[in-house]
Amino acid sequence: MAGEAGKPRTVLLATEKAFAKDAVTKIEGVFADAKYTLTRLENYKSKDELLTAVASVDAMIIRSDIVDSAVLEKAGKLKLCVRAGAGYDNIDLTACEKKGVVAMNTPGQNANAVAELVFGMMLVSARNNFDGSSGFELTGRSIAFYGFGAVARAVGKLAVGFGMKMYAYDPYIPKDKIAEMGATPVGTVADLFQYQYVSLHVPLTDE
Amino acid sequence: MAGEAGKPRTVLLATEKAFAKDAVTKIEGVFADAKYTLTRLENYKSKDELLTAVASVDAMIIRSDIVDSAVLEKAGKLKLCVRAGAGYDNIDLTACEKKGVVAMNTPGQNANAVAELVFGMMLVSARNNFDGSSGFELTGRSIAFYGFGAVARAVGKLAVGFGMKMYAYDPYIPKDKIAEMGATPVGTVADLFQYQYVSLHVPLTDE
Numbered sequence: 001m002a003g004e005a006g007k008p009r010t011v012l013l014a015t016e017k018a019f020a021k022d023a024v025t026k027i028e029g030v031f032a033d034a035k036y037t038l039t040r041l042e043n044y045k046s047k048d049e050l051l052t053a054v055a056s057v058d059a060m061i062i063r064s065d066i067v068d069s070a071v072l073e074k075a076g077k078l079k080l081c082v083r084a085g086a087g088y089d090n091i092d093l094t095a096c097e098k099k100g101v102v103a104m105n106t107p108g109q110n111a112n113a114v115a116e117l118v119f120g121m122m123l124v125s126a127r128n129n130f131d132g133s134s135g136f137e138l139t140g141r142s143i144a145f146y147g148f149g150a151v152a153r154a155v156g157k158l159a160v161g162f163g164m165k166m167y168a169y170d171p172y173i174p175k176d177k178i179a180e181m182g183a184t185p186v187g188t189v190a191d192l193f194q195y196q197y198v199s200l201h202v203p204l205t206d207e
Numbered sequence: 208m209a210g211e212a213g214k215p216r217t218v219l220l221a222t223e224k225a226f227a228k229d230a231v232t233k234i235e236g237v238f239a240d241a242k243y244t245l246t247r248l249e250n251y252k253s254k255d256e257l258l259t260a261v262a263s264v265d266a267m268i269i270r271s272d273i274v275d276s277a278v279l280e281k282a283g284k285l286k287l288c289v290r291a292g293a294g295y296d297n298i299d300l301t302a303c304e305k306k307g308v309v310a311m312n313t314p315g316q317n318a319n320a321v322a323e324l325v326f327g328m329m330l331v332s333a334r335n336n337f338d339g340s341s342g343f344e345l346t347g348r349s350i351a352f353y354g355f356g357a358v359a360r361a362v363g364k365l366a367v368g369f370g371m372k373m374y375a376y377d378p379y380i381p382k383d384k385i386a387e388m389g390a391t392p393v394g395t396v397a398d399l400f401q402y403q404y405v406s407l408h409v410p411l412t413d414e
Contacts, residue, residue: 020341113344123327134227137320161368
């Protein structure tokens with residue numbers, strides 16, 4: 001898509017912890033195709049840098065970066081704030097609404113990356129940080145999910161490969177749906193703790 | 208099975224690097240049921256300890272422990288030497304044959320344990336030893352096996368879960384068999400090195 005009525009648009013990529021180089025190259029490609037200007041503020045050290053960078057942008061892409069009323073105050077032209085990831089506890093939604101800024105998240109986009117990290121950590125822990133002592137195998141063990149959204153299901157997909165048994169609790173997903181997706185539904189959060197691994201994949205909300 | 212004609216039998220568990228505690232408990236159970244005497248020489252520091260321990264045993268269980276002609280010389284009653292694992296380059300087979308000692312290995316028994324370790328190491332490496340910098344995902348990447356026996360196939364089983372593409376070279380397995388087991392057969396060892404990961408699962412033999 002090109003800018004509305006050919007208007008120039010500027011998008012800020014504000015990442016206190018930068019994306020992988022390949023990802024940034026892809027992002028640059030997308031904006032070049034759209035003839036939008038992309039400005040990058042990566043690995044910044046102080047909030048002042050962010051406050052300066054947002055001043056003239058139409059949209060911004062963030063990770064876990066904090067977008068609060070102070071940032072929104074400085075971002076006079078901002079219309080859109082996209083959070084790469086599922087949780088948006090780092091965005092002040094009330095302040096966004098007051099300023100007419102649309103906030104978006106990208107649930108599920110990094111689910112597999114998280115799932116692989118979960119297994120990396122489980123395997124390293126099972127082998128005592130590779131210290132040469134005897135560890136144990138994951139196969140046949142059980143994993144219980146608190147929340148069975150995109151990330152938990154991606155972890156579950158790998159858990160199947162490892163021959164693990166899966167259990168899940170999610171108040172927003174009917175039990176038969178959980179069963180259909182390959183996990184045994186459990187009735188309460190407490191029930192999860194009888195299994196070897198408990199994996200927590202819930203966004204931080206007031207609830 | 209009980210001892211031949213009720214004869215008492217002594218089995219030595221000689222492990223320079225001890226098995227996991229659970230495994231030893233299981234081994235003890237098996238020999239208790241069989242009414243065999245099990246003696247344990249674990250985490251030994253010098254070959255002299257091994258040479259002393261083998262003197263009066265009928266059989267021995269080892270891991271990567273070296274059973275050469277010096278050990279066999281001292282083991283006057285030895286009839287059987289079982290190597291937990293696939294490779295038996297640590298056993299002098301010629302000397303065993305001369306002494307009438309049967310040597311056995313246990314191919315495939317620890318295949319899944321090895322496979323999980325392989326993935327643990329691949330994941331840690333992909334994430335730069337968890338140093339906080341950006342890593343990459345294994346999904347969609349390719350893994351090539353030099354040797355497609357029990358261990359490689361166990362690694363392959365996990366690789367499928369990770370959405371990886373598999374390639375294999377094994378001079379002892381027909382190409383259609385390799386394809387049947389889920390990997391694309393390649394013609395030469397050199398061909399393996401065009402893929403992201405090359406996994407070597409071959410016993411050490413003169414060949």
